[in-house]
Amino acid sequence: QVQLQESGPGLVKPSGTLSLTCAVSGGSISSTNWWSWVRQPPGKGLEWIGEIYHSGITNYNPSLKSRVTISVDTSKNQFSLKLDSVTAADTAVYYCARDRETVSYFDYWGQGTLVTVSS
Amino acid sequence: DIQMTQSPSTLSASVGDRVTITCRASQSISIWLAWYQQKPGRAPKLLIYKASSLESGVPSRFSGSGSGTEFTLTISSLQPDDFATYYCQQYNSYSRTFGQGTKVEIK
Numbered sequence: 001q002v003q004l005q006e007s008g009p010g011l012v013k014p015s016g017t018l019s020l021t022c023a024v025s026g027g028s029i030s031s032t033n034w035w036s037w038v039r040q041p042p043g044k045g046l047e048w049i050g051e052i053y054h055s056g057i058t059n060y061n062p063s064l065k066s067r068v069t070i071s072v073d074t075s076k077n078q079f080s081l082k083l084d085s086v087t088a089a090d091t092a093v094y095y096c097a098r099d100r101e102t103v104s105y106f107d108y109w110g111q112g113t114l115v116t117v118s119s
Numbered sequence: 120d121i122q123m124t125q126s127p128s129t130l131s132a133s134v135g136d137r138v139t140i141t142c143r144a145s146q147s148i149s150i151w152l153a154w155y156q157q158k159p160g161r162a163p164k165l166l167i168y169k170a171s172s173l174e175s176g177v178p179s180r181f182s183g184s185g186s187g188t189e190f191t192l193t194i195s196s197l198q199p200d201d202f203a204t205y206y207c208q209q210y211n212s213y214s215r216t217f218g219q220g221t222k223v224e225i226k
Contacts, residue, residue, distance in 0.1 A: 036215075045206065045217055045218070045219045045220050046163065046206055046208075046217040046220075047217070048214070048215040048216065048217070059213045059214075061214055062120065062214060063120075095162055095163075097162075100168070103210055103212070103213045103215075104151075104153075104168075104210050105153035105165060105168045105208060105210055106153075106155075106163070106165065106208075107165050107174070109162035109163060109164075110162065111161075111162055112162055
């Protein structure tokens, strides 16, 4: 059973950088799956942020592309998210998730972590 | 980006009711659509993929249909555990997008 666990600061200052890590257990991040980040502002819907393959290939949501970097560390079986120049609009629960196939849906999710952007 | 629009936004129903949620895409997405259930404070749970394929372990009262731009999620007999918010998600393009959600409430 694949499990994903997000970790990182719960509070980030405006104009700062949001940094999160997703640890994968019960499976290898070097499998044929892609690995994604999805966020959900409080009381709102879901937004896909981007994804990465174990080789380092990435795809990003065009609306966030200029501020997002997703990276992978296969030795630690984890992948990470960095979001630059954050504002209050970036306050959300951030989920990491596994893509079942290339460009597909998400079959395993982390529990989510709330990141608040505030001074 | 492909826009996904769900209707209704909120649905009030009773245990045992047949419930249908609609999801429309701004352009054809063939059958590349998934449905999720989300409960408060929890991550989304995959229910349906490829428009009508039931995820392993999901009760058979859930079913999906549609292709092109119009899709439906049906719960044949609503159970107490089904009161939640449901989201559709397209994966026709790499830039995945979700519907805004449909909250199923107790009538």
